[in-house]
Amino acid sequence: xxxxxxxxxxxxxxxxxxxxxxxxxxxxxxxxxxxxxxxxxxxxxxxxxxxxxxxxxxxxxxxxxxxxxxxxxxxxxxxxxxxxxxxxxxxxxxxxxxxxxxxxxxxxxxxxxxxxxxxxxxxxxxxxxxxxxxxxxxxxxxxxxxxxxxxxxxxxxxxxxxxxxxxxxxxxxxxxxxxxxxxxxxxxxxxxxxxxxxxxxxxxxxxxxxxxxxxxxxxxxxxxxxxxxxxxxxxxxxxxxxxxxxxxxxxxxxxxxxxxxxxxxxxxxxxxxxxxxxxxxxxxxxxxxxxxxxxxxxxxxxxxxxxx
Amino acid sequence: xxxxxxxxxxxxxxxxxxxxxxxxxxxxxxxxxxxxxxxxxxxxxxxxxxxxxxxxxxxxxxxxxxxxxxxxxxxxxxxxxxxxxxxxxxxxxxxxxxxxxxxxxxxxxxxxxxxxxxxxxxxxxxxxxxxxxxxxxxxxxxxxxxxxxxxxxxxxxxxxxxxxxxxxxxxxxxxxxxxxxxxxxxxxxxxxxxxxxxxxxxxxxxxxxxxxxxxxxxxxxxxxxxxxxxxxxxxxxxxxxxxxxxxxxxxxxxxxxxxxxxxxxxxxxxxxxxxxxxxxxxxxxxxxxxxxxxxxxxxxxxxxxxxx
Numbered sequence: 003x004x005x006x007x008x009x010x011x012x013x014x015x016x017x018x019x020x021x022x023x024x025x026x027x028x029x030x031x032x033x034x035x036x037x038x039x040x041x042x043x044x045x046x047x048x049x050x051x052x053x054x055x056x057x058x059x060x061x062x063x064x065x066x067x068x069x070x071x072x073x074x075x076x077x078x079x080x081x082x083x084x085x086x087x088x089x090x091x092x093x094x095x096x097x098x099x100x101x102x103x104x105x106x107x108x109x110x111x112x113x114x115x116x117x118x119x120x121x122x123x124x125x126x127x128x129x130x131x132x133x134x135x136x137x138x139x140x141x142x143x144x145x146x147x148x149x150x151x152x153x154x155x156x157x158x159x160x161x162x163x164x165x166x167x168x169x170x171x172x173x174x175x176x177x178x179x180x181x182x183x184x185x186x187x188x189x190x191x192x193x194x195x196x197x198x199x200x201x202x203x204x205x206x207x208x209x210x211x212x213x214x215x216x217x218x219x220x221x222x223x224x225x226x227x228x229x230x231x232x233x234x235x236x237x238x239x240x241x242x243x244x245x246x247x248x249x250x251x252x253x254x255x256x257x258x259x260x261x262x263x264x265x266x267x268x269x270x271x272x273x274x275x276x277x278x279x280x281x282x283x284x285x286x287x288x289x290x291x292x293x294x295x296x297x298x299x300x301x302x303x304x305x306x307x308x309x310x
Numbered sequence: 311x312x313x314x315x316x317x318x319x320x321x322x323x324x325x326x327x328x329x330x331x332x333x334x335x336x337x338x339x340x341x342x343x344x345x346x347x348x349x350x351x352x353x354x355x356x357x358x359x360x361x362x363x364x365x366x367x368x369x370x371x372x373x374x375x376x377x378x379x380x381x382x383x384x385x386x387x388x389x390x391x392x393x394x395x396x397x398x399x400x401x402x403x404x405x406x407x408x409x410x411x412x413x414x415x416x417x418x419x420x421x422x423x424x425x426x427x428x429x430x431x432x433x434x435x436x437x438x439x440x441x442x443x444x445x446x447x448x449x450x451x452x453x454x455x456x457x458x459x460x461x462x463x464x465x466x467x468x469x470x471x472x473x474x475x476x477x478x479x480x481x482x483x484x485x486x487x488x489x490x491x492x493x494x495x496x497x498x499x500x501x502x503x504x505x506x507x508x509x510x511x512x513x514x515x516x517x518x519x520x521x522x523x524x525x526x527x528x529x530x531x532x533x534x535x536x537x538x539x540x541x542x543x544x545x546x547x548x549x550x551x552x553x554x555x556x557x558x559x560x561x562x563x564x565x566x567x568x569x570x571x572x573x574x575x576x577x578x579x580x581x582x583x584x585x586x587x588x589x590x591x592x593x594x595x596x597x598x599x600x601x602x603x604x605x606x607x608x609x610x611x612x613x614x615x616x617x618x
């Protein structure tokens with residue numbers, strides 16, 4: 003177990019270095035003057051340019067500058083933006099909101115996704131089954147920004163059931179609508195996965211044994227079938243949680259949620275390189291670590307899979 | 311002096327072929343497909359959208375530049391079924407002309423991803439060892455960057471203006487999506503090639519002295535490409551959605567190009583007063599994505615003997 007975790011952590015190093023290197027190169031080796039428009043309508047004063055060039059190692063060869071940046075990262079220093087904001091602090095401020103939004107989304111995936119999947123999987127070929135299959139296909143086909151805009155228009159503006167935007171107050175109630183929109187795509191996948199997994203396990207030998215022993219239907223499905231069927235679903239939801247923690251650029255943008263996705267989008271369009279590289283590094287790290295955690299949980303849920 | 315053996319051989323074979331009527335895998339899949347309602351619906355939609363993309367003039371007599379500001383944001387009526395947008399352009403005409411850019415981005419990205427990912431996956435799967443490790447890790451690095459986020463950074467790094475030719479704008483979006491989307495196809499190709507690599511006919515070819523290139527082109531690729539094509543078809547839907555999302559965020563296609571994502575992006579500001587500007591292009595976009603996903607799904611089901 004310990005060796006498995008150690009190996010996985012070691013394997014992460016080249017991925018993290020590769021990812022940050024790509025982002026760093028894209029952000030910093032851009033054609034054009036990095037100081038264009040930084041000082042309003044007039045050109046930046048030479049003292050400012052010299053200070054900033056020194057601060058971001060802009061005179062160095064890009065690979066050298068990248069390793070200097072990486073060295074700072076290792077000591078936990080994410081650097082400062084051109085405006086002098088600490089990237090670390092900005093990320094810390096945005097993360098709780100994104101985490102909350104991700105949790106709301108996961109709650110929807112579990113409630114509606116697994117619920118619909120169970121209903122469909124237990125009655126294959128029925129009306130409900132077909133309804134779930136068709137509706138999930140439709141949901142998968144509608145891009146998230148369309149779902150977001152349309153739901154915002156009707157539920158938020160026309161009928162006023164939910165607040166149309168979140169703004170500064172990221173309370174749980176305000177996050178219900180964006181959370182649902184964020185969950186919509188994965189929700190459809192969860193429903194389909196649960197359905198397939200359940201239907202497969204219903205034919206398993208141990209289920210037949212349980213039925214033959216005369217166990218009540220509720221126990222056969224609730225304990226024997228469900229527990230085994232939900233293992234792949236748990237993995238999927240876990241991996242999705244890792245991805246959701248990276249922030250949702252589109253959903254957070256539409257509903258004006260002050261989370262990581264919003265922060266990243268603003269930094270990208272403002273060409274604020276330090277913020278973008280810092281945020282993407284954290285995002286990739288979180289994604290990889292959550293995935294490792296999911297794999298460990300997988301081994302714990304299903305003892306047949308060992309990480310020896 | 312006739313050779314006695316050939317007639318005997320044909321006599322022995324002839325009744326066998328007529329009695330069992332052996333169907334090839336492709337014929338078998340086709341037999342299944344034409345009886346599936348989802349395939350028929352998606353195939354009709356597919357042909358419909360491709361026709362629109364190739365000859366938009368068949369469906370509307372107007373051109374997307376026929377706009378009259380006096381008609382700005384008028385709702386749907388008998389004269390204009392989909393209403394008018396902010397510039398007084400016919401939304402129906404724009405929706406028809408928008409198909410070309412969207413489908414072009416989707417199809418070209420799929421081709422690009424098939425080229426990069428297909429070659430990388432085949433090489434990694436066929437040669438194994440160090441080649442496999444290098445290619446797989448490289449894939450991991452790109453896989454770690456979320457598609458939308460990476461494409462955003464690439465497109466912001468290489469901005470275009472209103473005077474950039476349309477094809478260049480489209481090409482940039484295609485390159486950005488293909489550069490980040492290839493690991494998905496690489497992984498599927500690799501696992502598919504791994505399954506085929508140890509097959510008897512590959513061993514036979516190797517024993518006969520066939521070189522690596524010949525084995526790959528004559529034996530490996532034809533036998534491992536089916537699942538890859540299916541995934542690529544489904545992915546086209548995803549790329550169309552991704553293009554629309556990027557255009558929606560203002561970094562994808564740029565205004566002289568007519569696209570669904572751009573139309574939805576413009577509609578966003580007037581959604582409260584004129585929702586028709588949002589709803590019609592959004593429906594066309596979703597229907598088109600649905601067509602590709604459903605088509606790929608149906609073909610996969612028909613090709614996969616396990617699901618029968």
